[in-house]
Amino acid sequence: MTRVNTGSGTITISKPVYTTIAGMAATNCFGVKGMAARSMKDGLVHLLRRENMGKGVHVTVNEDNTISIDLHIMVDHGINLSAIGSSIIEQVRYIVQTMTGTTVKLVNVMVDSMLLD
DSSP states (O other), X not given: OEEEEOSSOEEEEOHHHHHHHHHHHHHTSTTEEEEEEEOTTTXXXXXXXXXXXXXXXXXXXXXXXXXXXXXXXXXXXXXXXXXXXXXXXXXXXXXXXXXXXXXXEEEEEEEEEEEOO
16 A cells, blocks of 8 residues: 555555556557456466456555556557557556556556457
8 A cells, every 4th residue: 555645634545446547547558458367277368357457467565655567468469569568658657646646666568468350
């Protein structure tokens, strides 16, 4: 959990809030099919439904009260991976910082799979 101090008091934000916001921001980017999770049983990458999106996002609260976000995504075939990665990083950082007031130190994007149409 992180704490955001305001003039009126303190707001405490839990990790699931960050995972939901970051997951929604990432999946709204062009070319992203969805969040991904690797199955421990068979090692395959699975596309997550919206309600399980948080499994493809890992949030770390740093000592300086900033956060770092790791995103595991699936993308469309033929997408420029460098461009989509940069777009996701900027979008997720902006939306999370705007909605929560928390500084995002790092956003790491891992492309786990590319889907063919």
